[in-house]
Amino acid sequence: MKTMSRKVKIKLFAQISEVAGKKELELEGETIGDLLERLVEDIVELEEVLFKEKKARSLKEDIIILKEGRNIDHLKGLDSEIEEGDKISIFPVVGGG
Amino acid sequence: MAQRILRVDMDDLKVKEEKVPDKYKNLGGRALTSQIVADEVPPRAHPLGPKNKLVFAPGIVTGTGSPNSGRLSAGGKSPLTGGIKESNAGTPFARGIARKGIKAIIVEGKAEKDKYYLLKLDESGGELVDAREWLGKGLYQAFQELHEEFGENIEIAGAGIAAEMGASNAGIAYTDPEGMSSRYSGRGGLGAVMASRGLKFVMAEEPEDNNVEIKDEETFKEGKKKLAKALAEHDVTKKDGALYTYGTSVLVNIINESGGLPQRNFSTGSDDMSAEVSGEKKAEEIKKRGGVESHKCSPSCIIKCSEIWTKEDGEDPVGVLEYESVWALGPNCGIYDLDTIGELNRACNDLGLDTIEMGNTIAVAMEGGLLDFGDGERALELMDEIRDKTSLGRILANGTEFTGKAFGVDRIPTVKGQAMPAYDPRPIKGIGVTYATTPMGADHTAGYAIAPEIMGVGGKADPFDTKKGELSKGLQQATAAIDSSGYCLFIAFAIMDIDEGMEGVVDTVNGVLGTDFSVEDVMQFGQQVLETEREFNKKAGFSKEDDRLPEFMKEEKLPPHDVVFDVPDEELDSVWED
Numbered sequence: 001m002k003t004m005s006r007k008v009k010i011k012l013f014a015q016i017s018e019v020a021g022k023k024e025l026e027l028e029g030e031t032i033g034d035l036l037e038r039l040v041e042d043i044v045e046l047e048e049v050l051f052k053e054k055k056a057r058s059l060k061e062d063i064i065i066l067k068e069g070r071n072i073d074h075l076k077g078l079d080s081e082i083e084e085g086d087k088i089s090i091f092p093v094v095g096g097g
Numbered sequence: 098m099a100q101r102i103l104r105v106d107m108d109d110l111k112v113k114e115e116k117v118p119d120k121y122k123n124l125g126g127r128a129l130t131s132q133i134v135a136d137e138v139p140p141r142a143h144p145l146g147p148k149n150k151l152v153f154a155p156g157i158v159t160g161t162g163s164p165n166s167g168r169l170s171a172g173g174k175s176p177l178t179g180g181i182k183e184s185n186a187g188t189p190f191a192r193g194i195a196r197k198g199i200k201a202i203i204v205e206g207k208a209e210k211d212k213y214y215l216l217k218l219d220e221s222g223g224e225l226v227d228a229r230e231w232l233g234k235g236l237y238q239a240f241q242e243l244h245e246e247f248g249e250n251i252e253i254a255g256a257g258i259a260a261e262m263g264a265s266n267a268g269i270a271y272t273d274p275e276g277m278s279s280r281y282s283g284r285g286g287l288g289a290v291m292a293s294r295g296l297k298f299v300m301a302e303e304p305e306d307n308n309v310e311i312k313d314e315e316t317f318k319e320g321k322k323k324l325a326k327a328l329a330e331h332d333v334t335k336k337d338g339a340l341y342t343y344g345t346s347v348l349v350n351i352i353n354e355s356g357g358l359p360q361r362n363f364s365t366g367s368d369d370m371s372a373e374v375s376g377e378k379k380a381e382e383i384k385k386r387g388g389v390e391s392h393k394c395s396p397s398c399i400i401k402c403s404e405i406w407t408k409e410d411g412e413d414p415v416g417v418l419e420y421e422s423v424w425a426l427g428p429n430c431g432i433y434d435l436d437t438i439g440e441l442n443r444a445c446n447d448l449g450l451d452t453i454e455m456g457n458t459i460a461v462a463m464e465g466g467l468l469d470f471g472d473g474e475r476a477l478e479l480m481d482e483i484r485d486k487t488s489l490g491r492i493l494a495n496g497t498e499f500t501g502k503a504f505g506v507d508r509i510p511t512v513k514g515q516a517m518p519a520y521d522p523r524p525i526k527g528i529g530v531t532y533a534t535t536p537m538g539a540d541h542t543a544g545y546a547i548a549p550e551i552m553g554v555g556g557k558a559d560p561f562d563t564k565k566g567e568l569s570k571g572l573q574q575a576t577a578a579i580d581s582s583g584y585c586l587f588i589a590f591a592i593m594d595i596d597e598g599m600e601g602v603v604d605t606v607n608g609v610l611g612t613d614f615s616v617e618d619v620m621q622f623g624q625q626v627l628e629t630e631r632e633f634n635k636k637a638g639f640s641k642e643d644d645r646l647p648e649f650m651k652e653e654k655l656p657p658h659d660v661v662f663d664v665p666d667e668e669l670d671s672v673w674e675d
Contacts, residue, residue: 011354062332066354069355071553089351092332094348094552096348097345
């Protein structure tokens with residue numbers, strides 16, 4: 001099946017947005033994994049913030065990624081497919097209450 | 098000096114010292130306040146009547162040098178819920194009374210009508226002196242005057258103007274490290290229980306000698322080291338972590354993005370405007386204004402999630418703006434301006450009101466047409482109605498359910514009469530199970546399912562999954578134990594993920610008490626506390642039908658996820674079944 005790249009809005013929060021020096025950007029991709037690849041190409045400083053190792057491409061445990069308000073851990077992780085116009089939110093692990 | 102219990106008899110204005118009975122020896126904090134209330138207060142007693150009692154108890158490790166050990170429990174029968182209440186606070190007052198060797202203070206009876214007293218704790222126990230000169234005064238001013246009169250080093254617990262009216266939303270204020278009235282046993286109306294006894298303030302100066310006895314120094318020291326290490330390592334609690342950098346309201350953005358931040362009286366779970374009141378925005382403003390970030394609420398804290406919020410010119414400090422307060426007085430009222438929220442929070446601290454309950458009350462009044470959503474100016478005027486003790490002020494000070502009824506509102510977000518905190522239970526089901534089933538009425542801290550459901554701390558749970566009975570139960574047990582230990586609940590973030598941290602907690606408790614509790618005993622200890630509380634509530638007239646969320650949450654879909662609260666009643670009931 002042919003898949004198509006979709007444009008989505010990525011929002012960065014807390015220390016992640018401080019490292020990136022921006023709060024929002026738009027990128028294209030088919031899956032969350034794709035998007036993150038493009039994100040770290042664009043903002044290289046985020047590579048070590050988001051990923052455990054350069055090649056292995058597994059997310060650090062202290063990173064939370066939401067696709068349309070749903071944590072990708074409860075979807076298909078980095079393989080979660082994205083749809084045109086989705087909102088992706090990326091957080092460091094936070095606490096409070 | 099051996100530990101003792103102080104019994105303050107407000108009928109004959111005497112303070113008596115009692116030995117700690119064997120049955121209370123290994124209890125502290127919530128376990129102790131709940132046990133004393135269960136033992137001494139008739140469950141059907143009127144909360145403001147002569148048979149109710151107010152109990153203060155520092156936790157087991159409070160007053161030691163262990164990190165984040167500055168917690169205190171206040172307990173009694175709640176005028177807001179009609180059930181048992183424990184309301185936990187971090188304040189230097191906790192250490193002050195713990196170091197005097199005081200295991201608990203039991204305030205009972207009632208002074209003559211319109212007489213109010215200040216309990217001055219001293220080496221021989223304490224004395225009650227006339228406190229009528231502070232009636233009708235805001236707590237910021239009263240605390241300042243008390244410091245001027247009795248010395249800069251005193252720590253204070255105080256009931257405010259709301260409590261003088263016997264209002265169900267009156268909390269107990271405590272000094273923060275700057276001496277302001279910004280630390281609270283806010284929830285459940287215990288300030289009204291205090292003032293209805295004729296007690297306005299309790300004052301303690303920390304003694305030169307620390308009277309907290311540590312029975313096994315070696316075990317204690319070992320445990321302290323383990324816990325400090327876990328707190329320093331965990332991503333949530335470490336220095337420069339999210340709590341340290343942005344304070345608790347770092348949660349505004351993530352809960353909003355998750356679709357669970359209630360706005361305009363629980364009408365939607367997300368609004369882009371919320372970013373205006375986020376932890377990031379607050380930290381940015383504090384930097385500009387010259388307030389204090391990464392501040393500790395009590396002396397032993399190493400997490401430092403607190404801060405000092407000020408007016409725009411850096412003057413007139415309010416104290417901390419907690420996540421819950423920011424949400425309740427902000428987005429839940431359609432208010433997206435930190436300065437307005439700061440002033441509403443100041444009014445709550447000054448009048449002696451719980452911010453969660455007050456924010457919900459204003460939101461429900463907005464829904465009922467008393468004012469418009471987003472009208473911060475009018476909301477501030479309503480706080481003056483309370484200050485002036487007008488009829489409207491009295492309605493508002495009695496909380497969300499009372500105000501909702503007064504204004505004919507059918508969407509009232511309460512459980513057992515207590516208003517919900519800053520997480521909508523429709524898209525985050527586990528926290529809803531806690532709201533429904535805790536003996537405390539809607540309370541997030543009682544079993545903080547947000548940690549696994551949103552943060553992935555202490556395991557990962559899908560917030561949409563409805564099978565959450567077991568999760569909530571485990572969290573409620575662990576919380577009841579932590580609330581008894583004297584540790585801040587925020588250590589849970591670290592000890593749920595790092596085993597050594599949990600061992601550290603148990604070791605320090607064993608070190609103080611000379612006991613040999615194991616990590617496995619922690620949940621059983623917590624379960625016993627919960628059973629004591631449940632039993633009291635049962636005798637006070639509660640049944641499992643009270644362990645339910647309001648009807649509208651089961652019927653009305655919450656945007657943006659468009660979901661209702663669909664956890665079956667059987668799942669809720671499973672929390673308390675064997």
